[in-house]
Amino acid sequence: MTQGGQAKPGRRSVLGAAVLGAGGVTLGLPGTAGAAAGKGHGSYRDLPVPTVVAHRGASGYRPEHTIGSYQLALDMGAHVIEQDLVPTKDGHLVCRHENDITGTTDVAAHPEFASRKTTKSVDGVSLTGWFTEDFTLAELKTLRAKERIPGTRQENTLYDGRWTIPTFEEVLRWAEHEGRARGRRIWLHVETKHPTYFRGLGLGLEEPLADLLRKYGRHKKNAPNFLQSFEPSSMRRMAELVAAPRVVLLDAADTRPWDFVQAGDRRTVADLVKPEGLKWIAGFAQGIGPWLDLIIPKDAAGKLGRPTTLVRDAHAQGLVVHPYTMRNENTFLPADFRRGTDPAAYGDAFGALKLYFEQGIDGIFSDNPDTALLAAADFARHR
Ligand code: G3P
Ligand code: CA
Numbered sequence: 585m586t587q588g589g590q591a592k593p594g595r596r597s598v599l600g601a602a603v604l605g606a607g608g609v610t611l612g613l614p615g616t617a618g619a620a621a622g623k624g625h626g627s628y629r630d631l632p633v634p635t636v637v638a639h640r641g642a643s644g645y646r647p648e649h650t651i652g653s654y655q656l657a658l659d660m661g662a663h664v665i666e667q668d669l670v671p672t673k674d675g676h677l678v679c680r681h682e683n684d685i686t687g688t689t690d691v692a693a694h695p696e697f698a699s700r701k702t703t704k705s706v707d708g709v710s711l712t713g714w715f716t717e718d719f720t721l722a723e724l725k726t727l728r729a730k731e732r733i734p735g736t737r738q739e740n741t742l743y744d745g746r747w748t749i750p751t752f753e754e755v756l757r758w759a760e761h762e763g764r765a766r767g768r769r770i771w772l773h774v775e776t777k778h779p780t781y782f783r784g785l786g787l788g789l790e791e792p793l794a795d796l797l798r799k800y801g802r803h804k805k806n807a808p809n810f811l812q813s814f815e816p817s818s819m820r821r822m823a824e825l826v827a828a829p830r831v832v833l834l835d836a837a838d839t840r841p842w843d844f845v846q847a848g849d850r851r852t853v854a855d856l857v858k859p860e861g862l863k864w865i866a867g868f869a870q871g872i873g874p875w876l877d878l879i880i881p882k883d884a885a886g887k888l889g890r891p892t893t894l895v896r897d898a899h900a901q902g903l904v905v906h907p908y909t910m911r912n913e914n915t916f917l918p919a920d921f922r923r924g925t926d927p928a929a930y931g932d933a934f935g936a937l938k939l940y941f942e943q944g945i946d947g948i949f950s951d952n953p954d955t956a957l958l959a960a961a962d963f964a965r966h967r
Contacts, residue, residue, distance in 0.1 A: 625769075627805065627829075628810065628829050628870065628904065629904075631663055631771065631947075632663055633946055634946065635906070636661075636662050636663050636948060636950060636953050636957050637662070637663070637664040637665075637773050637948065637949045637950070638653075638654070638657030638658075638664065638666060638950065639666050639908065639949040639951050640666055640668065641653025641656065641657045641665060641666070642657040642662070642952070642953055642954075643951045644737070644911060644912060644952040645739075645740060646740060647688065647729045647732070647743055647746075648688065648729075648732060649668065649680055649681060649688070649749070649750065650729045650747035650749075651747055651755075651758060652746060652747050654755065657953050660953045660954045661953070662957070663771060663947075664771040664773045664947070665771070665773070666772070666774075666949065667755055667772060667773070667774050667775065668680060668777050669752055669774060669775065669776055669789060670683045670716045670782070670789075671792070672719055672720055672724055673717055673718060673720050675787060675792060676753075676792075677751065677789065677792055678716060678721070678751050678752065679750045679751070680716060681777070682777060682778070683715045683716045683717055683782075684706070684711050684713045684714070685713070685714050685716055685724075685727070685749070686714055688732050689727040689728065689729055689730060689749065690728050690744075691714045692714070694726070697714060697723070700715075700718050700719070701713065701714055702714075702715070702718070706778060706781055707780075707842040708842070708845065717787060721751065724749050728744070728745040728747065729745075729746075729749060736913055736928045737913075752774070752793070752796060756796060756799075756802070757800075759800075769808040772802075772809040772810070773809065773810045773906075773949075774810065774811050775811075775812045775833070776789045776793065776811070776813045776815070776822075777789075779815050779817070780817070780842055780843045780846050781842070790818060790821045790822050790825060791825065793811075794826045797809070797826050797828060802828060803826035804826075804828065805828070805829075807827070807828040809828055809829075810828070810829050810830070810870075810906075811826075811828055811829070812830070812831040812873055813833060814833040814834075814835060814842070815841050815842055816841060816844075816856075816868075817843040817847070819831070819832055819868060819869050820868045823869075829869075829870040829871065830869040831870065831873045831904075831906060832856075832865045832871075833872075833873040833874075833908075834857060834872055834873065834874040834875060835853055836853065836877070837852065837854040837857065837878065838853070838854065839852060839853050840852050840853070853878075857874070857878060857894050858897075859900070863901050866901040866902055866903055870903065871903050871905065871906055872903050872905055873905075873907065873908055873949070874907050874908075875907065875908065876908065876910070876940065878894055879892060879894055879940065879945065880892070880918075880940070880943065885919055886918060886919035887918060888918045888920055891943055895943050895945055899944070904947070905944075905946050905947070906945070906947040906949065907940070907945055907947075907948060907949070908948075908949035909949045909951065910933065910936065910937060910940070910948055910949070910950040910952070910955075910956060911950070911952065912933040912951070912952045913927065913928055913930060914929055914930070914931040915928065917931040917933065918936060921936040933952065933959070934958070937955070937956060937960075937963075941959065941960065941963040942963075
């Protein structure tokens, strides 16, 4: 629902802000026949199902969007590793969940950047902090990444300061290196963040992203990467630039994508999840990435209710369904899967994953790829 012509700040903007509160072993994977985990040149249809997408890397165990987080996810056996992209002042694409780097870097401890602290409106939300578009890449590289939610993930703070903010090109080189070492392609799931906002600043994301995908041979239909955005126009633009598969992300039902707000398109997510909306999406994308509550809504107590028909309706349009986000901690789980009273303790993540997998989803974004992989293996064994 819009309020005063602006999109209501979505649930994801809350989870994306600082409010949120074993590597080395390849696990047994569930699979389909064909190119498991992208071996050879199969398409996204050949990935194991349910596909485990490491959300911001193995962000349950390492500061998100660092090479350390991506490496651990890959070592755990995640099928796909996620990146969120924002630009620098000089047009480089870097991996951060949002352009506000206050909560995920040590920028506040750099006196030379104190004057860059500012307040701006991003997609209709007022934010105060430091923003990637106000820094050159060279300046950003002087910062170190840190854990976003130290109150919930204290153990991850052990790794604060260990890694810099990676550029997307560094990730592509890392994936190339890891792919050669493992004899298979490394799948990525790449999100354009705030694309309309950045285009308005003269920092369009899609063209430099397409250039990099072409440079690293990841632009074709069977390329080992999904592209994703909450703004459908970004995926339509990508469809004109490259052939790699595209996923439209869907926030809460009463929200409007920011590009719709800017273009005066009155449709909300509630419209997009109807068969007509899904048919429209299928005209330029291969999948949807819905908030989990669009698949099984919660009641007032936070318990899971009756599933919607979204998975079936999306499949009827030929769309794969990659919902977000599963996390092991009680605070992020449906109320019926929490265990004990400590919000940071793990709840019954296996039980929740099983229930979501039973809805027929094709993949899942998870901060804990090892947990999701075990649940996917259990599910594949018993279905
Ligand atoms: O892109 C899938 C999922 O990551 C969407 O949520 O806000 O974590 O980017 P967010
Ligand atoms: Ca994302």
